[in-house]
Amino acid sequence: MHASLILRVSAPLLLWVPLVISFYLLVRGHNAPGGGFVGGLVAASGLVFFAMARGQTAALAVMRLPPASWCGVGLLLAAGSGFLAWLDPSAGYLTHRWWFPDLPVKLPLNTAFIFDVGVYLVVIGTITAMVFALVAED
Amino acid sequence: METPLALTIGVLVAAAAYLLLARDLPRVLLGFVLLGNAANLTIFAAGRIGTMTPPLVEYGALALTADAANPLPQALVLTAIVIGFGLAAFALVLVMRAHAEFGSVHAEDMDAAEAPDEPATQAPSPPEDSIPARREAA
Amino acid sequence: MRQMLLVAPILIPLLASAVTALLWMRPGVQRAVGLFAAVALFAATLALLAQVISGGMLVGQMGNWPAPFGISLVVDHLAAAMLAITGLMGLVVAVYAMGPGAQERDRAGFQPLFHALLMGVTGAFMTGDLFNLYVWFEVMLIASFGLLVLDRTREQIDGGIRYVMLNLVGTTFFLLAVGLVYGLTGTLNLADIARVAPDIENQGALAAVGVLLLVSFGAKAAVFPLFNWLPASYHTASMPVAAIFAALLTKVGVYAIIRIFTLVFAHDQALFGPLLGIIAMATMVVGVLGAAMHYDVRRILSFHIISQIGYMLVGVALMTPLAIAGSVLYVVHHIVVKANLFLVAGAMRQVGGSFALKRLGGLYAARPLLGLAFLIPALSLAGIPPLSGFWGKLVVIRSGLEAEAYVLAFVALAVGLLTLYSMVKIWNEAFWKARPDAAPEPPFAWSLAQRVATFAPIILLCGVTLTIGLWTEPFAAFSITAAEGLLDREGYIAAVLGANPVQLTEAVP
Secondary structure (H helix, E strand, O other): OOOOHHHHHHHHHHHHHHHHHHHHHHHHOOOOOOOHHHHHHHHHHHHHHHHHHHOHHHHHHHHOOOHHHHHHHHHHHHHHHHHHHHHOOOOOOOOOOEEOOOOOOOOOEEHHHHHHHHHHHHHHHHHHHHHHHHOOOO | OHHHHHHHHHHHHHHHHHHHOOOEHHHHHHHHHHHHHHHHHHHHHHOOOOOOOOOOOOOOOOOOOOOOOOHHHHHHHHHHHHHHHHHHHHHHHHHHHHHHHHOOOEHHHOOOOOOOOOOOOOOOOOOOOHHHHHHHHO | OHHHHHHHHHHHHHHHHHHHHHOOOOHHHHHHHHHHHHHHHHHHHHHHHHHHHHHOOEEEEHHHOOOOOOOEEEEOHHHHHHHHHHHHHHHHHHHHOOOOOHHHHHHOOHHHHHHHHHHHHHHHHHEOEHHHHHHHHHHHHHHHHHHHOOOOOHHHHHHHHHHHHHHHHHHHHHHHHHHHHHHHHOOOEHHHHHHHHHHOOOHHHHHHHHHHHHHHHHHHHOOHHHOOHHHHHHHHOOHHHHHHHHHHHHHHHHHHHHHHHHHOOHHHHHHHHHHHHHHHHHHHHHHHHHHHOOOEHHHHHHHHHHHHHHHHHHHHHHOOHHHHHHHHHHHHHHHHHHHHHHHHHHHHHHHHOOOEHHHOOOHHHHOHHHHHHHHHHHHHHHOOOOOHHHHHHHHHHHHHHHOOOHHHHHHHHHHHHHHHHHHHHHHHHHHHOOOOOOOOOOOOOOOHHHHHHHHHHHHHHHHHHHHHHHOHHHHHHHHHHHHHHHHOHHHHHHHHHOOOOOOOOOOOO
């Protein structure tokens, strides 16, 4: 693949833009349109863009773990967020819990957010795995 | 609003049926995507349309306003879109592999899985040489 | 505690799949995790079965959302039996997959996909929600796509294309039906649908949706006009994968048919009973005739899956307690026997070097134990007393005679004979005749550990077959309880929705 010199040099810098936006979407999804799925899609498209500019090997190096492992971490987070439901043993699995700690800023802590982060990671892992398989370089 | 939606679904299903009958695998895949969209629109229409108010709870309120859109079909459609996307991506990878393997995307050219069996010893068999040769080739 | 037990059959494979995916680069550790998870899943499903037998139906609401709004998990007798047998199959195939070829499979990602498949299957058995059933179907389907083309050979990619394309269309029909059911009933909870279904004005539309569901579940279960994907693809998969597919995938479709048509469409039996009866007969006949013309062990066995599906549909076609009990008993027996036959076929390939009957021979002289291990499930499949298949067929045929469906009973008997023909064909060619000169050398010698991994599951499943055959009483009693539970729609609805179901404010149109 022959990406232009400008693209190749600026790719690592440009990678930050979708990643920051995706994180914003992930956090915002809490009370407004957004969330783990959309955020994950944005982040994955950023990584795919990076792969187009610098090649798949470089993109995989940026991701550090193979895409399947990203899915694994995400699934564990999402599944794990449901376990806190059993602080009350009669509750159904995935009953989400909320805490409002007494802090100067308003900070609602909750298990649904952990679930959303899990979705975010799973989406990143799945999309990158699929795209990399589609545009295999071998 | 329901009539144009029903007509759209009808046209989509008709186009999907036409494409699904093609021998060309990418066309079949497009047919599947169209059929999936028709199914999603069906779910959407089944949830009763007619209001443009998004199903978001106002700040401070405890429930949706009475004229808000039905959120359940939207959730179902979102899930179905994600799943359909995953399936279509997988099928696309598979078609590409098949193209690499068989040098064609025509269903007719793919004959590895259902090659005829060699009959057992006693059976009066057709010319012996051709069938094993074909199996070896596969 | 009950809540934890209730989600355990979904959570254990989910966690196993996640952990093994996380350990993508370490196949050895993956295998240990996978085996541990399979043992845990089997233990959890057995505990759940014990709980259901002693205390009746278990119901849980995910996320504590009350019944028609959230996703309910419902485990009644049938679901508990299916879960336990899934646990057994998961364990058996996890062990078998440690035999020859384990390294290549694990490097290709066998473990995460295998556990994702188990999760999809257990989820489909437990859920009490139509859309959730669709989601579990898709989980199962995506995992099975990956497993089918695990080795990426030419044959597998061709088989995979056929499998994928037809199943994609089948599940899209399911999605379409889900949308229409929601439009007609205003709910997706199975119990709630069952509550409203008989009173819906537009019964014609509901029947059309029923047919649409029958098409999509039928495509999954490989019934008569929709079976073509199965013999085109199953024999290409690697042996552990083929065994778990043969054991579980089509049976999920059968389970869905039994569940939906006893619960939601029971009031329309006049339409669906004869329809299912005809489908059942055609499925039996076509499957067994297809098997008769093949000379490859795997393809013969694949066609027999189809013919056996016909027997399992007899229960829903006749809708009598005895017939449904027969279906339940038959499903349980069939899963054990069919998985075992595929495992034996893998061992035959390992010993004889081929799947083609022409190239096999003299296996009985070389390995008498393997011959015995083949005979038990093969004769059971054909319905020879006193093995498990005999009792399954006996109950199915007897219920046919009692319901005065003589043609159905006759077809079931005749198909049993033809099944015996196919099994004897394999026996004569592969085990009894002398080893042909053209016989290939076995691919490679195998270590003791591989031999144990291959034969321990086979012997265990032979033991289960013999147990069901020789000590049928508890299994038959259980099947009858399960059938009575399936026919007691009011009981199911009350258990899921509570005594006074929440009325939806928006009236049904």
